[in-house]
Amino acid sequence: MAPLAAPGHVLTWRAFGRLPRLALTVARELWFAVVVLALWWVLSSGSTSFYFPPLSEIWARFQELWLFDRVPTDVWPSLRNFGLAIVLSCAVGIPLGVVLGSLRRVREIVSPVLGFGWALPKLALLPAFIAVAGIGDGMRVSFILAGAVWPILLGAQDGVRAVDPGLRDMARSYRFGRGTLLFRVLLPAAAPQIFAGIRTSLAIGLVLMIVGEMLVASSGLGFFVLQSQQSYALVDMWAGALLIGMLGYLITLLFTVLERFVLRWHFARRAMHAAG
Amino acid sequence: MTSIKGDAVAGATRPSLDTVMAADHVAFSYSSAAGAHPVLGDISFTIARGEFVSLVGPSGIGKTTLLRVLSGLMQPTAGEVRLDGERVTEPPRQLALVLQDYSRSLLPWMSIERNVALPLRSAKVARTEVRSRTAAALDAVGLAGDSEKYPWQLSGGMQQRVAIARALAYQPEVLVMDEPFASVDAQTRFDLEDLVLRLRREFGMTVLLVTHDIDEAVYLSDRIVVLAGKPAQVADCLDVPLGPIRDQIATKALPEYAALRGRVLSEIRAASAARTDKKVG
Amino acid sequence: MSVTVQALRGVRTRTAGAGRCSNLAPQLALVVLLLASWDLLVRTGVLPASGAVRLSGIAGALGDVVFTAALWTAVGDSLTSWLVGLAVCVLVGVPLGALLGWRDGVYRSVRLVLEFVRATPPVVLIPFVLLFFGPSQEMKIFLVVLGGVWPILIQSMYGVHDLEGTLVHTARAYRIRGPRFFASVLMPTVLPYLLTGARVSAVLGLLLTIGSEMVTSAPGLGRAIFDAQTSNDLAGMYALVVVAGVIGLLVNTVFTVIERKVLSWHPSQRPVTS
Ligand SMILES: Nc1ncnc2c1ncn2[C@@H]1O[C@H](COP(=O)(O)OP(=O)(O)OP(=O)(O)O)[C@@H](O)[C@H]1O
Ligand SMILES: [Mg+2]
Numbered sequence: 001m002a003p004l005a006a007p008g009h010v011l012t013w014r015a016f017g018r019l020p021r022l023a024l025t026v027a028r029e030l031w032f033a034v035v036v037l038a039l040w041w042v043l044s045s046g047s048t049s050f051y052f053p054p055l056s057e058i059w060a061r062f063q064e065l066w067l068f069d070r071v072p073t074d075v076w077p078s079l080r081n082f083g084l085a086i087v088l089s090c091a092v093g094i095p096l097g098v099v100l101g102s103l104r105r106v107r108e109i110v111s112p113v114l115g116f117g118w119a120l121p122k123l124a125l126l127p128a129f130i131a132v133a134g135i136g137d138g139m140r141v142s143f144i145l146a147g148a149v150w151p152i153l154l155g156a157q158d159g160v161r162a163v164d165p166g167l168r169d170m171a172r173s174y175r176f177g178r179g180t181l182l183f184r185v186l187l188p189a190a191a192p193q194i195f196a197g198i199r200t201s202l203a204i205g206l207v208l209m210i211v212g213e214m215l216v217a218s219s220g221l222g223f224f225v226l227q228s229q230q231s232y233a234l235v236d237m238w239a240g241a242l243l244i245g246m247l248g249y250l251i252t253l254l255f256t257v258l259e260r261f262v263l264r265w266h267f268a269r270r271a272m273h274a275a276g
Numbered sequence: 277m278t279s280i281k282g283d284a285v286a287g288a289t290r291p292s293l294d295t296v297m298a299a300d301h302v303a304f305s306y307s308s309a310a311g312a313h314p315v316l317g318d319i320s321f322t323i324a325r326g327e328f329v330s331l332v333g334p335s336g337i338g339k340t341t342l343l344r345v346l347s348g349l350m351q352p353t354a355g356e357v358r359l360d361g362e363r364v365t366e367p368p369r370q371l372a373l374v375l376q377d378y379s380r381s382l383l384p385w386m387s388i389e390r391n392v393a394l395p396l397r398s399a400k401v402a403r404t405e406v407r408s409r410t411a412a413a414l415d416a417v418g419l420a421g422d423s424e425k426y427p428w429q430l431s432g433g434m435q436q437r438v439a440i441a442r443a444l445a446y447q448p449e450v451l452v453m454d455e456p457f458a459s460v461d462a463q464t465r466f467d468l469e470d471l472v473l474r475l476r477r478e479f480g481m482t483v484l485l486v487t488h489d490i491d492e493a494v495y496l497s498d499r500i501v502v503l504a505g506k507p508a509q510v511a512d513c514l515d516v517p518l519g520p521i522r523d524q525i526a527t528k529a530l531p532e533y534a535a536l537r538g539r540v541l542s543e544i545r546a547a548s549a550a551r552t553d554k555k556v557g
Numbered sequence: 558m559s560v561t562v563q564a565l566r567g568v569r570t571r572t573a574g575a576g577r578c579s580n581l582a583p584q585l586a587l588v589v590l591l592l593a594s595w596d597l598l599v600r601t602g603v604l605p606a607s608g609a610v611r612l613s614g615i616a617g618a619l620g621d622v623v624f625t626a627a628l629w630t631a632v633g634d635s636l637t638s639w640l641v642g643l644a645v646c647v648l649v650g651v652p653l654g655a656l657l658g659w660r661d662g663v664y665r666s667v668r669l670v671l672e673f674v675r676a677t678p679p680v681v682l683i684p685f686v687l688l689f690f691g692p693s694q695e696m697k698i699f700l701v702v703l704g705g706v707w708p709i710l711i712q713s714m715y716g717v718h719d720l721e722g723t724l725v726h727t728a729r730a731y732r733i734r735g736p737r738f739f740a741s742v743l744m745p746t747v748l749p750y751l752l753t754g755a756r757v758s759a760v761l762g763l764l765l766t767i768g769s770e771m772v773t774s775a776p777g778l779g780r781a782i783f784d785a786q787t788s789n790d791l792a793g794m795y796a797l798v799v800v801a802g803v804i805g806l807l808v809n810t811v812f813t814v815i816e817r818k819v820l821s822w823h824p825s826q827r828p829v830t831s
Contacts (some may be wrong), residue, residue, distance in 0.1 A: 017609060028662075028665050028666060029665055029666070029668060029669055030669065031666060032666040032667050032669070032670055033669045033673075036670055043809055051649045051685070051688065051689065065737075082596035107578075107586050108584075109580055109583045109587055110587060111589065112584050112587075113587060113588065113591065115806060115809065116802055116805075116806055117811070119760075119802065119805030119806040119808065119809040120805050120806075121764050121766075121767045121777065121801050121802075121804075121805050122764065122799075123764055123767050123768040123771060124767055124778070124779065124782055124797070124798050124801040124802070125798060126771065127771075127782055127783055127785070127786035127794055127798075128608070128786075128794065128798055130608075130786065130797065131607070131608030131609070131786060131791055131794070132604055132605060132608035132609055133608070153566060159672050174737040203676075203678070203766075204734050206678040207678045207679075207680050207704075207764065207765075207768065210680045210681060211680050211683075211768045211771070211772060212683075214680075214683070214772050215771060215772060215783075220828040221681075222680075222681075225681055225684055226683070226684050226772070228684070229684030229685065229687065229688060230684075233683075234688075237684055237685060238685075240681070241677075241681045241685070244677065244678065244681045245673060245674075245676070245677035245681070248677045248678055249672065249673045249676040249677070251676070253713070
């Protein structure tokens, strides 16, 4: 706010002074990506290879397919299922993790079961899910949920477990109620680990979503990519893979922004400790 | 000291006065895999309303342990603690505690102001009052200008003052502090000592202070309780007849001050020596 | 000094052991309870009989399948491609990560591409890799490397970054060099990071191995599970899922044991008192 109130010439002067530095930073971050893309474009331009069609063709097809013809049929259902499963994972994993992190005895008793659930390669469960729940959206959501809930649960559990005993003593000595203890002390303290858990869940959930669609669905991104390959439409396949990559990157990016915002105290503190 | 169990050290309990806090044959052992490790053995003393009592003793004797038992964070293995005549089983409402690890008792995700206000909010104090009490407490410890900052942006001494401000804003009947001035520079320390004395006069608080600094104990207290032995017991209880008003320069220049200081020091030395002897023997 | 440490360790192990013993009964009870409720759900028809199998059926199928050569061939196929893939991940990821950690400029330059590739779920390339390699071990290994190399690479980068930050200066100040630098500064700093990365890579690699087997019918446990389902041998399918879970548990346990052995001095290994 303050710079806006400052005299105009000061503002412009400053902005000019910073411009080259900013440009340099951006250039340093971007040049490699630009070079990779340019190389791909140039090297593949005359390609007659079956496997590696020209990037220009892939890009043209990408625009045809995803801007925005097939979004309602192939992209939106996938993303909706994925988002729903992640939200449900949080809704289930965080409370359970907090409870397990707080109650040592219960945690010790359920730990073998949790260990098995965490260690089981979730994809192995897919046929069982199909057998029990069919191949509808409900099955797809619960399948992603079954894989994505563990990192969140374990993150919440470890985060609550690691809450400084000094903070617990403080909360007790001031007679904080359950609500204050939970929302003002335990959850914020565990938040960095919960977020780390969600980050892992996003990656796992994406894998489960795509494999699930490859194996059982008749729509969705995973289905589209596999279908294209099976009908030898390699350009389509690459366009689909490109979209999934972009979506994955975008989801991670959005999540990072959210994390930076919610945990700004955490990052600011860490930056300060790193500097000083 | 090894007299019949139940005997209190002279001057430790004063049934005639209006007692706020009483430790009645309190004993405590930490239990570990290697068995019970007795730290406190049969401790009895009382604190009168409005009194300022310091607890001194060599490092590792069990001062923090005693404080945690007195404030209800831990249960004594024998005996009982009473506050206003009621047995203490959980930290009581009338008590505020400033722990030794002050920096670990501040919430890093909240501004200073919100840290200080949190106990009041949790106790459902009205909003306007929370605001005024928080502002007053921060002002009293000289942090009025830093209320929007976060604990980790402050120096150790400033963090300590936040913890003290939080306790002051809570306006407890009994303020219990564990070496609260340990990590501040000398000048700040004097200021904080005088601040506590002033606030205590203003609010009529009872104060129990743990310190390893003999000067501080003599300067601040009405009475000093010396702990010694293993397990720790009340070795002595000294009155500090220096009057209610103290001054960093004038009070410390008094001959009584020097005499008391000498006496406490020699008792702590004796206690440490006894501990070392026992360990060697 | 070493005596005290030994003594402490003894105590810790003993208390841990004691804790485990007193919990064994309720732990078993919970497992039995869960299994029993599964059985009940199937028997009462809450879970459809077309998809769920009673406990006795699964146990019977498990008993049968354990003694078949087919199972062990499948497990062997899966574990081989997983292990080879993991080895390649380490060989590729550690030096690359070290380079990025050492040279901040290099890291900044490739960050965008790195993050993009890392955020892309590796399974999208299954169809392409399948075209290229066919349903083979090579295909699975390629996928495991594609997905599993990132955690190791990133952790290696962090480790070297950490090394650069603090310890190297101290080591320089005390003139610690050569083999001693390697043994007393480099390894203790970087190893915890590498083990963390390897653990995540291992879990991810197992997931990708089984996933690619299911999608492409490359030989292995994943394919066996899928085949059992398609041929409507549900009991056999659940038995194989149990086998997969046990393998996952073993992998996890092995890593926990290694971490405990190698990093007994490291903070993350200290018991949390609560
Ligand atoms: N959680 C614990 N478990 C087991 N033993 C403990 C624990 N906390 C403290 N002790 C032991 O109890 C004894 C007293 O510790 P305490 O912290 O009460 O001493 P102190 O007088 O406050 O020391 P200082 O002046 O250094 O703060 C010490 O021997 C210590 O080792
Ligand atoms: Mg102490």
